[in-house]
Amino acid sequence: MSAKKLLFLFLAAALLLGGAVVGVAFYFLRPLKAERAALEALARPSLTLREAPYGLELVPKAPKALLAFYPGARVEPLAYAPALAPVAEAGYLVV
Incomplete structure (x- = not known):
């Protein structure tokens, strides 16, 4: 795999994980x-x-x-x- 593809996959995974963390926090912090x-x-x-x-x-x-x-x-x-x-x-x- 090229370095560009690896960087793209890493950034996509980080963005997906960050979105999941924000979504779970939003769900659990609402009264x-x-x-x-x-x-x-x-x-x-x-x-x-x-x-x-x-x-x-x-x-x-x-x-x-x-x-x-x-x-x-x-x-x-x-x-x-x-x-x-x-x-x-x-x-x-x-x-």
């Missing part, structure tokens, strides 16, 4: 979106949803205690609303 059930869980009259600099707050009418919840990686915090709405309805401020 997963909340489903419709999460949005419906927040349509309760006894809860108020507030956006804070550190995330979301589920605020009941008369909060009696605080629950600090740390969402998982790559998941939009709103996706946890169906699981946390009953806790907030029980009177706990969920942050």
